[in-house]
Amino acid sequence: MKTLFIDTHLWNIDIALLNDGKLLKHEEVVDKKNNSEILFSSIVKVIAKEELDEIIVVNGPGSFTGVRLGVIIAKTLAYTKNIPIKSITSLDCMAVSTNQKQVAFSDNNGYYVGTYKENYDPIEYKYVSNDELNALKDYSLDTTYDYEKIWLHCQNKEYINPHYVNPIYIKKIGVEK
Amino acid sequence: MKDVYILAIESSCDETSIAIVKNGKEVISLATSTQMKTHASFGGVVPEIASRMHTENFTFVLEECLNKSSVGMDMVDAIAVTYKPGLLGSLLVGVEFAKTLSYVYNKPLIKVNHLIGHIYANALENDLKFPLLALVVSGGHTELVIMDDDYKFKTLGATLDDAIGEAYDKVARVLGIPYPGGPGIDRLASTGKNTYDLPHPVMDDTYNFSYSGLKSSIINLVHNEKQRGNEINQADLACSFQTVAVDELCRKVGIALKNTGIKDVIVAGGVSANSYLREQIAKTCEAYEANLSVPKLLYCTDNAAMIGAAAYPLYLKQEFADFNLNAESQANIG
Numbered sequence: 001m002k003t004l005f006i007d008t009h010l011w012n013i014d015i016a017l018l019n020d021g022k023l024l025k026h027e028e029v030v031d032k033k034n035n036s037e038i039l040f041s042s043i044v045k046v047i048a049k050e051e052l053d054e055i056i057v058v059n060g061p062g063s064f065t066g067v068r069l070g071v072i073i074a075k076t077l078a079y080t081k082n083i084p085i086k087s088i089t090s091l092d093c094m095a096v097s098t099n100q101k102q103v104a105f106s107d108n109n110g111y112y113v114g115t116y117k118e119n120y121d122p123i124e125y126k127y128v129s130n131d132e133l134n135a136l137k138d139y140s141l142d143t144t145y146d147y148e149k150i151w152l153h154c155q156n157k158e159y160i161n162p163h164y165v166n167p168i169y170i171k172k173i174g175v176e177k
Numbered sequence: 178m179k180d181v182y183i184l185a186i187e188s189s190c191d192e193t194s195i196a197i198v199k200n201g202k203e204v205i206s207l208a209t210s211t212q213m214k215t216h217a218s219f220g221g222v223v224p225e226i227a228s229r230m231h232t233e234n235f236t237f238v239l240e241e242c243l244n245k246s247s248v249g250m251d252m253v254d255a256i257a258v259t260y261k262p263g264l265l266g267s268l269l270v271g272v273e274f275a276k277t278l279s280y281v282y283n284k285p286l287i288k289v290n291h292l293i294g295h296i297y298a299n300a301l302e303n304d305l306k307f308p309l310l311a312l313v314v315s316g317g318h319t320e321l322v323i324m325d326d327d328y329k330f331k332t333l334g335a336t337l338d339d340a341i342g343e344a345y346d347k348v349a350r351v352l353g354i355p356y357p358g359g360p361g362i363d364r365l366a367s368t369g370k371n372t373y374d375l376p377h378p379v380m381d382d383t384y385n386f387s388y389s390g391l392k393s394s395i396i397n398l399v400h401n402e403k404q405r406g407n408e409i410n411q412a413d414l415a416c417s418f419q420t421v422a423v424d425e426l427c428r429k430v431g432i433a434l435k436n437t438g439i440k441d442v443i444v445a446g447g448v449s450a451n452s453y454l455r456e457q458i459a460k461t462c463e464a465y466e467a468n469l470s471v472p473k474l475l476y477c478t479d480n481a482a483m484i485g486a487a488a489y490p491l492y493l494k495q496e497f498a499d500f501n502l503n504a505e506s507q508a509n510i511g
């Protein structure tokens with residue numbers, strides 16, 4: 001089974017092609033300067049001539065623009081080519097990859113935090129300040145992905161109608177406060 | 178020659194719109210999802226919310242456009258998309274959506290300037306006849322442009338400060354007219370009289386415009402009357418503002434027609450929906466024996482059909498974009 005994995009939640013580019021969860025191809029760009037110019041070409045490069053069986057897209061939280069562009073490309077590919085699609089959160093990817101019950105990552109102003117029960121079942125996602133994070137005990141800041149573990153975790157998820165694959169944002173914006 | 182079908186995409190502000198346009202002039206299908214009600218509750222467009230709604234809406238709008246169309250994706254010759262100017266986050270969603278369609282269906286990608294799209298909204302009515310004088314009036318632009326041919330623009334003059342649409346929005350806010358302010362002022366003005374003595378913008382013979390002074394004088398007038406406890410006649414003030422603002426546009430168009438001898442005029446941009454402008458500019462054109470084209474009301478506001486019309490000359494010239502296409506928030510005509 002060939003899976004296209006798309007993650008742009010840090011406004012980085014992390015595109016992978018998996019075969020039964022094993023990494024076949026990987027395009028990674030950490031520099032964020034021209035990402036809107038190279039994101040699509042990176043995805044095309046990874047797909048090449050492969051027939052995709054499914055798409056897994058990271059639907060946030062993280063960079064609003066980053067997540068949105070990954071999601072719009074993923075859902076449009078899925079919709080137009082009839083490819084089954086699933087989404088997973090960035091925090092779930094971290095928890096599953098590193099076997100942690102509480103994970104966090106920074107966006108320069110604060111931290112996105114995910115807290116989990118058994119089997120990486122999320123209890124809560126939240127956005128907190130540096131001080132609030134320091135008050136939490138036991139959290140992991142390790143953002144290393146293990147693609148096979150992420151893929152295996154997604155085996156338990158249902159495919160979604162591409163129309164309804166959408167970002168989650170968690171962090172409130174001005175008009176919501 | 179073979180017919181050319183372009184699937185066009187527009188998401189520069191708060192409308193998610195997709196159209197299929199034949200030969201740059203016949204609208205085969207148009208689907209638009211407007212976010213106006215959502216943004217009205219905030220008193221104006223919230224850029225982050227607009228980007229979110231485009232992401233949620235695009236596949237639905239595509240489905241609607243294709244369902245309404247007698248032409249399928251297999252007959253489409255190219256994918257066109259607005260890439261500037263507008264809200265950056267909103268433009269980016271449209272651009273990546275367009276790249277994906279271009280890739281999946283293996284069709285060339287065409288990048289379109291939104292302002293030029295407004296000009297070509299007139300090509301959906303009648304063929305453009307060159308040379309022509311284009312008056313571009315919107316929330317971000319107030320410009321007089323000569324077109325000698327497709328995509329050959331020469332700017333005669335532009336606003337030195339605020340755009341006319343921006344002045345409408347600010348005046349609407351002071352008068353307590355809900356967003357979007359332009360149509361609200363237009364309606365209110367039609368029930369009032371031109372009684373307030375307002376300063377006239379740039380009373381010179383250049384082709385430049387200025388709306389900041391007019392806007393400020395109204396803000397001050399409303400403020401002063403409030404302090405004195407006097408009531409404002411809202412309809413009369415709206416009418417007085419609209420008269421000064423629009424008459425100045427028409428006066429400058431008149432000067433341009435006199436000096437250039439051009440006999441074809443088009444009006445473009447969101448403010449072209451204004452009823453008083455449509456009425457007055459027709460009188461100006463009549464006085465100089467010029468032909469006037471204004472878009473149908475449906476094509477005055479942001480829509481993808483005009484993007485399909487503007488993409489057509491680029492398709493004929495085979496001016497295609499690649500997957501490195503980026504969005505830009507700022508742009509001028511040409």
